[in-house]
Every structure is written in C-alpha cells, then in structure tokens.
Amino acid sequence: MIQYVSIVLMLIGIYGLLIDRNIIKIIVALNIFEVGLNIFIVSVGFVSGGVAPILTSVNSNSALIYVDPLPQALVLTSIVIGLGTTALALAIARKMYNAYNSLDLDEIGGMDND
Amino acid sequence: MKRIAVIILLGVLGFFIFSGIYSNEAFTEFGNVDLNNRVSNKFITKSVTDENDIVEFGKSSNLETGSANYVTSIVVNYRSFDTLGEVTVLFISSLGVALLLGTLGGKLTHKYRANFILRVGAKTIFPLIALTGIYIFIHGHLTPGGGFPGGSMIASAVLLLYLADENFRAKMSSFKLAESFAGSLYVLIGIFGLLTSGYFLNNFMNTGVIGDLFSAGIIPIVYVLVGLKVGSELTGIITDFLKVEVDE
Amino acid sequence: MRLISLIETITSLLLILLAILAVSSKKMITSIIYLSFLSMLAVLSFAIMKAPDVAVTEAVIGSGLVTAVFLFTLLSMKKAGDE
Numbered sequence: 001m002i003q004y005v006s007i008v009l010m011l012i013g014i015y016g017l018l019i020d021r022n023i024i025k026i027i028v029a030l031n032i033f034e035v036g037l038n039i040f041i042v043s044v045g046f047v048s049g050g051v052a053p054i055l056t057s058v059n060s061n062s063a064l065i066y067v068d069p070l071p072q073a074l075v076l077t078s079i080v081i082g083l084g085t086t087a088l089a090l091a092i093a094r095k096m097y098n099a100y101n102s103l104d105l106d107e108i109g110g111m112d113n114d
Numbered sequence: 115m116k117r118i119a120v121i122i123l124l125g126v127l128g129f130f131i132f133s134g135i136y137s138n139e140a141f142t143e144f145g146n147v148d149l150n151n152r153v154s155n156k157f158i159t160k161s162v163t164d165e166n167d168i169v170e171f172g173k174s175s176n177l178e179t180g181s182a183n184y185v186t187s188i189v190v191n192y193r194s195f196d197t198l199g200e201v202t203v204l205f206i207s208s209l210g211v212a213l214l215l216g217t218l219g220g221k222l223t224h225k226y227r228a229n230f231i232l233r234v235g236a237k238t239i240f241p242l243i244a245l246t247g248i249y250i251f252i253h254g255h256l257t258p259g260g261g262f263p264g265g266s267m268i269a270s271a272v273l274l275l276y277l278a279d280e281n282f283r284a285k286m287s288s289f290k291l292a293e294s295f296a297g298s299l300y301v302l303i304g305i306f307g308l309l310t311s312g313y314f315l316n317n318f319m320n321t322g323v324i325g326d327l328f329s330a331g332i333i334p335i336v337y338v339l340v341g342l343k344v345g346s347e348l349t350g351i352i353t354d355f356l357k358v359e360v361d362e
Numbered sequence: 363m364r365l366i367s368l369i370e371t372i373t374s375l376l377l378i379l380l381a382i383l384a385v386s387s388k389k390m391i392t393s394i395i396y397l398s399f400l401s402m403l404a405v406l407s408f409a410i411m412k413a414p415d416v417a418v419t420e421a422v423i424g425s426g427l428v429t430a431v432f433l434f435t436l437l438s439m440k441k442a443g444d445e
Contacts, residue, residue, distance in 0.1 A: 183415070185415045186415075250418075258414035258415045258417075258418050259415065259418050259419075260415065262419050262423075263415075263418045263419045263421075263422045263423070266419070266422040266423050266426070266427060267422055269427065270422065270426050270427060270430075273427075273430055348427060351431070352427070352430065352431070352434075355431055355434040355435065355438075356434055
C-alpha cells in the first residue's frame with residue numbers, strides 16, 4: 001500500500017512542478033517529490049515481520065530477520081542533501097524577488113521581453 | 115487546457131512507472147524481500163572481507179566493524195567515502211547560500227518581538243536540546259540517530275535562540291572554525307587509514323566488543339566530526355536566511 | 363498487527379490528501395504548512411517500515427529546519443502570503 005502511495009506522491013510532485021507558476025510553490029512541489037522518492041527507496045528494503053536493523057540486548061543475534069539497512073543508509077544522506085538543495089533554491093528565489101519584485105514566473109518572463 | 119494536458123501526461127507516465135516496476139521479475143514485492151540474495155546479508159553478518167557466521171550483542175569482538183547499528187556501519191564504515199562526498203555537497207550548498215545572501219548586509223532584525231514565555235523558556239530549553247543532539251551523535255553506533263540528526267538538532271537549538279532574542283547573534287567565526295577543523299580531521303583520518311592499512315578511511319583501530327560505548331574503532335570519532343560539521347553548516351545557512359536587506 | 367495495517371492505511375490516505383492540498387492551495391503559507399504536515403506523516407511511514415534512523419533525521423530536518431527556512435524566506439518578502 002505505502003509503496004503505491006509513494007509513486008502517487010512522486011506523480012503529484014511532478015504535477016505541481018508543471019502547473020505552478022510561483023517559485024516558492026515549485027520548490028514545495030520539489031520537496032513533495034523528494035519525500036515520495038525517499039519513501040519508495042526505504043520501502044524497497046522492507047521485510048514483513050523483520051526487526052529494525054539495530055543490535056540491542058533484546059534483538060541480540062544476527063540470525064534474526066532484519067530489514068535491509070542499505071536503502072536506509074542511502075536515504076539518511078539524501079534527506080540532508082535535500083535540505084541543502086532547498087536552501088540554495090530558496091536563496092536564489094529571494095535574489096529573484098529582490099531583482100524583479102515578483103515571484104511569478106510569467107511576470108518575470110514578461111519583464112524581460114518588454 | 116494545460117491542466118488536462120499535464121494530467122494526461124502524468125497518466126501515461128504513471129502507467130509506465132507502475133507497469134515497468136511491477137512486471138519486472140527482478141523487482142521483489144513489498145515485504146517479500148529475501149536478504150540472503152542481497153549484499154546486505156554480508157553487512158548484517160559483518161563478513162564483507164572476513165568470513166563470519168553469527169554476531170551476538172555484547173559478546174562478539176574484533177569484527178571488521180564493531181557498530182551495533184547496521185545503518186551506521188554502512189554510512190560511516192563501508193560507504194564512508196560516500197559520506198565524505200555528501201558532506202562536501204552540503205558544504206558547497208552552504209557556501210552558495212552565503213554567497214547569494216551574504217551581500218545583503220549583516221543586520222539581523224525581526225519584524226516581531228518574542229513574548230515573555232518564549233524568551234525565558236528558550237534559555238532553559240537550549241542546553242537540553244543541545245545536550246540531546248550531542249548525546250545522539252556520540253551514541254550513533256549504538257542507538258538510532260547519528261551525526262546528521264544530531265548536528266541538525268544543534269542547529270535547531272541555535273534557531274530557537276534566534277527566535278527568542280532579537281539581539282542574539284551566533285558567533286559565526288567559531289562555527290566556521292569547528293566546521294573546517296572537523297572536515298580536515300575527517301580527511302586526515304582517511305589518509306591515516308590509507309598509510310597504515312592500505313585503504314582510504316579504513317577502520318584501523320581495535321573495534322572492541324559490540325554494544326560498548328568505546329567500541330567500533332573510528333566510527334564514533336568520524337560520526338562526532340560529521341555531527342559538528344553538519345551542525346555548523348546548518349547554523350550558517352539559518353544565520354544567512356535571517357539576514358535582512360539593510361537599505362535598498 | 364491489525365492496528366499497524368490500519369495506521370498504514372490512514373497514513374497513506376492522509377499523505378495523498380496533504381500532497382494534493384499542498385500543490386493546489388492558493389496561499390504560499392498554507393502550502394508550506396501542509397508540506398510540514400506531510401513530512402511529519404512521512405516520519406510515521408518510515409517508523410512503520412522499521413527505519414528509526416531515517417525517521418529521526420526526517421523529523422528534525424524535514425519538518426523542522428525545512429519549514430523554518432521556507433518561513434524565513436517568506437518573512438523577508440514584503441507581500442508575504444498572498445497569491
């Protein structure tokens with residue numbers, strides 16, 4: 001169920017990227033796309049009935065069934081990268097607002113053509 | 115009109131994604147993954163280079179990586195070079211934000227005034243949040259968490275101080291110092307591993323018994339460094355975003 | 363086991379609903395708040411899929427710092443929140 005939902009989230013993110021003309025909302029759509037992608041990558045490694053991939057005094061043996069830890073390690077770094085790219089995109093959006101006094105891509109494009 | 119075209123396009127795209135993924139025999143269904151066919155099996159029994167049958171918490175010692183948290187053992191030991199590149203990407207993005215917004219002028223002002231409860235409560239809560247962040251990245255090899263969430267918690271503690279007090283300014287020079295110190299020490303540890311055992315970022319220390327605080331060789335050291343670096347970089351990004359234009 | 367699958371279904375439906383709301387809302391500030399809520403539900407789905415490390419990271423970064431950075435951008439703009 002949650003794997004299908006993650007693909008639907010990615011599609012909604014692409015829809016927002018194509019439809020919206022506001023820069024802030026385009027970045028929001030990019031974030032929705034990223035959340036969907038992260039959920040999909042984690043769901044690839046899910047084992048039903050498995051335990052979380054940490055050895056503790058309760059789950060103390062490597063012979064138990066564990067969830068795949070590799071996709072989780074990839075997503076862990078991907079989330080932090082996501083914050084970096086979002087911050088950079090927002091900084092560029094702020095510079096554009098200072099230069100054109102608008103956030104709408106149609107208005108900004110129209111100014112250049114005049 | 116455009117909306118309809120986009121919806122048709124997305125329908126086609128969704129059809130190809132769903133049919134491409136779920137008709138592929140190599141793609142196992144959700145929840146039916148067999149780890150014995152995957153590379154992660156080697157990570158779980160900790161036998162990538164050594165042959166190893168079973169790992170027991172609190173008993174097994176001197177394995178190739180002594181981390182009880184498997185995700186940490188992948189992030190900081192097996193794929194540590196990847197993490198070094200990732201930290202570099204974060205550094206470049208924080209540098210880009212500083213270049214784009216740093217020219218606005220250094221004045222930090224809010225358009226609102228914090229109320230009494232926020233001002234008093236922030237002083238009490240700030241040490242607790244910072245302590246939780248430090249705890250999380252020191253225990254990264256035993257409990258969930260690690261350098262990335264721990265560093266972000268430190269950055270969010272600084273954010274709380276910014277919100278509570280409009281005259282507060284983080285001492286960015288010490289954060290910059292911590293960041294460059296942590297980054298260069300990470301690379302130096304990698305080069306030391308290259309010199310002593312022949313591989314960049316090799317775990318050259320004794321890994322100890324699984325489950326102890328002082329175990330897992332270089333993993334806690336590297337994760338503390340990653341936590342400091344991520345925390346200082348995110349604090350820098352937040353400080354840059356709070357800058358307002360002084361005059362046009 | 364039944365409770366987990368019930369939580370999973372509710373989380374999935376709310377994820378899709380919030381994504382649609384975040385994309386289609388008119389005001390920027392509502393869109394950002396819906397995004398924060400979406401990240402919080404993503405934390406829940408990561409916890410259901412037995413990924414505690416990812417859940418902790420997403421809780422701190424996805425719904426904390428990303429929202430803060432978005433809000434500071436809006437605060438710095440004069441006509442924040444409209445259209």
